[in-house]
Amino acid sequence: MEDSLTIAKEALAAAENANFVANNLWMLMSTVLVFIMHLGFAALESGFVQRKNVVNILFKNIMVVSIGILTYYFIGFNLMYPGVEGGVIAFGGFGLRTMEGAGDLIEYANGQYSYYTDFIFQGMFAATCCTIVSGAVAERVKLLPFLIFCVFFVSISYPITGYWKWGSGWLDAKGFYDFAGSTLVHSVGGWGALAGAILVGPRLGKYTKKGIVPITGHSMPLATVGVFLLWFGWFGFNGGSVLSADPKMVSLVFVTTSIAAAAGCIGAFIVSKLVYKSYDLGMALNGILGGLVGVTASADGVSVVDALLIGLIAGAIIPLSISFFDKMKIDDPVGATSVHLVCGIWGTIAVALFGDYDDGIGTLGIQLLGVGVVGLFTFSFAFLVFFLLKITVGIRVDKEEEMIGLDIGEHQAVAYS
Amino acid sequence: MEDSLTIAKEALAAAENANFVANNLWMLMSTVLVFIMHLGFAALESGFVQRKNVVNILFKNIMVVSIGILTYYFIGFNLMYPGVEGGVIAFGGFGLRTMEGAGDLIEYANGQYSYYTDFIFQGMFAATCCTIVSGAVAERVKLLPFLIFCVFFVSISYPITGYWKWGSGWLDAKGFYDFAGSTLVHSVGGWGALAGAILVGPRLGKYTKKGIVPITGHSMPLATVGVFLLWFGWFGFNGGSVLSADPKMVSLVFVTTSIAAAAGCIGAFIVSKLVYKSYDLGMALNGILGGLVGVTASADGVSVVDALLIGLIAGAIIPLSISFFDKMKIDDPVGATSVHLVCGIWGTIAVALFGDYDDGIGTLGIQLLGVGVVGLFTFSFAFLVFFLLKITVGIRVDKEEEMIGLDIGEHQAVAYS
Amino acid sequence: MEDSLTIAKEALAAAENANFVANNLWMLMSTVLVFIMHLGFAALESGFVQRKNVVNILFKNIMVVSIGILTYYFIGFNLMYPGVEGGVIAFGGFGLRTMEGAGDLIEYANGQYSYYTDFIFQGMFAATCCTIVSGAVAERVKLLPFLIFCVFFVSISYPITGYWKWGSGWLDAKGFYDFAGSTLVHSVGGWGALAGAILVGPRLGKYTKKGIVPITGHSMPLATVGVFLLWFGWFGFNGGSVLSADPKMVSLVFVTTSIAAAAGCIGAFIVSKLVYKSYDLGMALNGILGGLVGVTASADGVSVVDALLIGLIAGAIIPLSISFFDKMKIDDPVGATSVHLVCGIWGTIAVALFGDYDDGIGTLGIQLLGVGVVGLFTFSFAFLVFFLLKITVGIRVDKEEEMIGLDIGEHQAVAYS
Amino acid sequence: MKKIEAIVRASKFEDVKEALAEKEINFFTFYEVKGYGHQIGKSRSYRGTIYDVGYIARIKLEILVGMDFLDVAIKAIESAAHTGEKGDGLIYVSDLEKTINIRTGSIGSDAVNS
Amino acid sequence: MKKIEAIVRASKFEDVKEALAEKEINFFTFYEVKGYGHQIGKSRSYRGTIYDVGYIARIKLEILVGMDFLDVAIKAIESAAHTGEKGDGLIYVSDLEKTINIRTGSIGSDAVNS
Amino acid sequence: MKKIEAIVRASKFEDVKEALAEKEINFFTFYEVKGYGHQIGKSRSYRGTIYDVGYIARIKLEILVGMDFLDVAIKAIESAAHTGEKGDGLIYVSDLEKTINIRTGSIGSDAVNS
């Protein structure tokens, strides 16, 4: 009797541990998948820039990942998850503590992941927001000022708005919903991209008296590799945001994410063909990304049909949005503002239009509020940082350097030889 | 007493759930791995075509994945798994139901995977068959007719033959064995590729009075990236086909799959050197794929030595088969028919020659029957669809377009600049 | 009563099985991640060589993986894990046995992984050491002799030194510590690279009377893709070396590995800028790899701050080491000796300087001993094999072939067209 | 010695090469050039903007011949490169003062066609 | 017929093209060349070694014109390609003995500018 | 002013450059061309089919010189590019009617070698 109770307890503990191991394993695999999104961004962006600026964009991408992880370790993580509920800004201290005992293991998050898993998964997300910016200001931004911007953006701006919702801050208390970050990651990156693109100005020769002069990317295979890798990583980005390996939720998220991506491709395909009479690969690629960004806010709570519609509309938005920014003379070589900002907003609003987030969260008003305040804060922050850099060290390379390319100008190197 | 029984039951449920979570997790990871095979195909095919047709092949690849997932959702899944045993054709209705309760979770497949996991894993497989076709008809097929072909092929032809075996249809009842799809996926794709390659005809200037004029691929690094990614994905393709994370089975499958791939490389290496006096990278790459396709039908039931022989022979077949199709004047830019059709047939037959599928399944006769009927059905279906498209809208771009390339012709774009 | 005991036992078995499934799953996923490192190496090396030698380096890479897996199956595995404790050399017989029963499953490694999982995970590691060599002797080594070298190196040299520590040989008994192989994998590869680079000699025109003539790599995007994939795979390389999915250990390893990689990037960035006044992408990429190699020996037992310092120093070493080898006129096109040998030694020593390996292991003396004997053995072995090949069949292509490139010379092919 | 230069369609290059070979002119040099002329390239489309590249990729041949082969060569090129559509290209001839074969050191018409 | 050859900065090519177009010279051929001259390229750095590539990428134009357009064309190129900094390039003119339009078969000054 | 054109082995380009530099001829233009000649390229193999590409990649130099440097330049190229094996290439010289330096506006022999 005693015996069977002991064994039963032992079994229960073992079973709970097994659950914990499996959950934690999924979070770690998701971390790995999110990590490779940085290669996805690097490939996408380098494919979409001119041959003469490839070394520069690659350099920025590896630096941004490294800076992102390190600053998130120093400051970001504890600024985003300070352990204070309902606030606007709070800080939990520098660095990480040593992980010890059950408090940082099975108890830390009800057997879903360990303390260090939590950090590394969140850390991989963080760098993403800067990578988005790097695409929009590519081919003319100065290297060092851009890296300085990134340090501030990723260690201060991103964690603060992240705290508002995911860190249980005031916006979360209001009922704002953003499952995996249509707003908190993608729009945030997109607002930074917009501020940067405006302040750094369009590339030489892009907008002329005669109209828009296309500056074509140098390698469509690279760009395509990038998009596939981003989709690949998104299984971890959205799937990991379940924060456990719960079979129901994660499999639902896999389905909604894939369906939205596929629909985004079709949406962009159709609209490009109708509006521009062209089967445009770049548009279709961005359509996939648009679909992914769009469903990111609601991947855990919409039906498959909803996901299809969200993705289709996001994809359809892409060609129109890209043209719109071009008409505004906001030059964005990779389409980051359309993909991440516009589709990020669409996805956040879609939470209120689709799915059943009825328990108070998800009403249109609060979603719009979230979009608005996060946008206002982030855009202002990014604009200010870029502006201060602009009037001090300058953020744009000189004309001659832009013409010969940043690879020679900033790195004394060429991408291909 | 009561207490220990309660705890014991709770522990058992928790343990079973943990098993379910781990199994389902592996199926989801396999899904992710199979997904990236589409990038593998895209890279392989774009590497093996000429520079002027790269945008086109990339465009086709992203469209095929998107179409594949969407049509499998609408029709394919319920045509392949209609829930009717022993039949020839049956349909379970459109779309997916909302996943609810244990019936779609732990009970759905004895704790191996959830309903949505089942769909998304199968859905990732489905698009593969069209991707195989796209390689064989590359560089001359018209875009829209090809996409129309894909819609029919992936949503009707593939699921029907899939049903015969994996959906518990009539061929399964007869004892036909095909573990992960040497026939059901690869040969099916290969038959479609053969039908397409025959009907669309060889590329201009490939077979001349003076003999075969090699039309070399434009980027061997891209092709190599593709093959590595395909091998990478194959761990999910074969490993996931265990349909659970069973350590014994999955680790066996990992070993047989890897050994066959490595042996395929060596097989193609030796035969190329002996027969063509050349260390041919393209052949060795296709040898790896041949080994993988070959072991796919039996990866769960052969010994390591068997796997080595199956792979070695598959690899050795590749150079001979590629020459054979060239002699037949069937032009296949990427070697899809050799890799997927010929090695797929070889792998299906190998089930009867190796391993211990002795309990009635696996006799040579039934394996040949399976190869035959699936081939007959698929080839006829693909031939008919391509033929109808040919006599109506046409399936081949005009001469001038073929010469300047499909990138300019169909997309008004270039891959590199 | 009986009942509750039965259920409790059943539950315990199920829970233990679930744990086993999850652990084994992680080891298999790690295998997949380590596998893709071979693509990482292939991309890195092909990016860093000249356009005319790309087919050759890709060919070598796929051959090395295939040879590695096959010879490890025939000989290596049982030479590395002969089941004899404390020895210098021992052999457990050829090939693998058929995996049967619990003895090869849950009991084999206390529920951490199955027998076949063990083999395939270790097998993926093995090929790595040759891939490291291939980079250092690139652009001038003869194909067949190089492949012969690989057969001996991977099936004899690597397993013997591996046995000393991981196979519980004499060095392990002495208390030498090397978590995931800073010495056993990376330095071993590095010593082979050094022996090869010395014996094959520098590339034509690299070291002239006028000084060092840079021979630039042909594609920085390829090299960058390679480094990202290596980092990606390193989560499995280090994370899998925990040999279970233990949440605490694996998440710690993820954090230390990532932090060291990021710090390596920053370290190389700073030193390159200070010493060479240049934002050198190649250096920063190698800095990441240096950080990864550096933390590999101690990723499971250092604090995050320690990992940061180990990585930062490793990254800082890279530019200096690369210059040093150039000054020594040891020509290493990809920097393999600096990354794998020098940072591998640094990482092994760092075990004694950081972390808390206090229980006898980890003292500086024993770590240095390990570095020394493994280095001595491996360098001698590699030197001897290369030397014998040199005086018999020759290891270097002739001058004319080197000038037109090994792609035409050895493969009658070109990488791009 | 005369130098014939010819700008032809890339798609006609093989034909021109064969036409020359028939006249036993097997030696020449060629390279890729871009040309502005009557013929305009297909327009392109990038992210919704349609544009013209303007130029067309062409092959330029350079052939050194003695007087005896001059007209034969011109005729061969002319007929092989001709389609009648805009964009057929040009042939132009200039005089060379000196020609030296680097291997043999022979000069003038001995330098080529050997 | 005269053949004008001009080696100009890659960055000035568009300006030259427009300057010629203003003079109604819309037809010409161009290609990428590399030049050694007074101007030295930016030095490069690879793995800690700083080095000079030496040459600079330039565009070479080849324009066939009749006498009537010769000076106009030269002037147009000269002023559009001029910056005053080292590296502006050269214009040089040679005489053509024969010019044939492949499409029309017309020769001499009828062959071009049509 | 004379224009020297020379087609040399790609592998000899550096030697030629140095030989010219020794004679203080540091300025010239070059580009990659393909040549059909006595020398045939190594045959290639693709998927079991062995074939010849036919042409060989070569470098073409274009050097503008005054009469004073003409023979010196030719000699320098000739001896530096010479191997004695098939495929050494050609040097040919033509007369220029006019030469203009875009930066300085100077013409004739003042335009170059400055």
Ligand SMILES: Nc1ncnc2c1ncn2[C@@H]1O[C@H](COP(=O)(O)OP(=O)(O)O)[C@@H](O)[C@H]1O
């Ligand atoms: N005046 C010229 N000078 C130099 N090249 C020319 C000239 N006119 C035409 N070309 C070359 O010939 C090519 C064909 O000319 P185009 O006018 O299109 O054909 P066509 O002569 O048949 O009307 C052009 O693309 C250009 O390369």
Ligand SMILES: Nc1ncnc2c1ncn2[C@@H]1O[C@H](COP(=O)(O)OP(=O)(O)O)[C@@H](O)[C@H]1O
């Ligand atoms: N003697 C020459 N022969 C051939 N090309 C020359 C000669 N001199 C200059 N060039 C070409 O002109 C380009 C510009 O010459 P450079 O001396 O740099 O400019 P500048 O004439 O303004 O001093 C060179 O890069 C080269 O391509």
Ligand SMILES: Nc1ncnc2c1ncn2[C@@H]1O[C@H](COP(=O)(O)OP(=O)(O)O)[C@@H](O)[C@H]1O
């Ligand atoms: N008649 C010619 N016209 C133009 N280029 C020529 C001619 N003959 C040879 N060449 C160029 O010179 C190169 C070397 O010629 P080849 O006959 O191989 O060498 P060799 O003159 O030493 O016998 C050729 O590849 C080609 O580029």
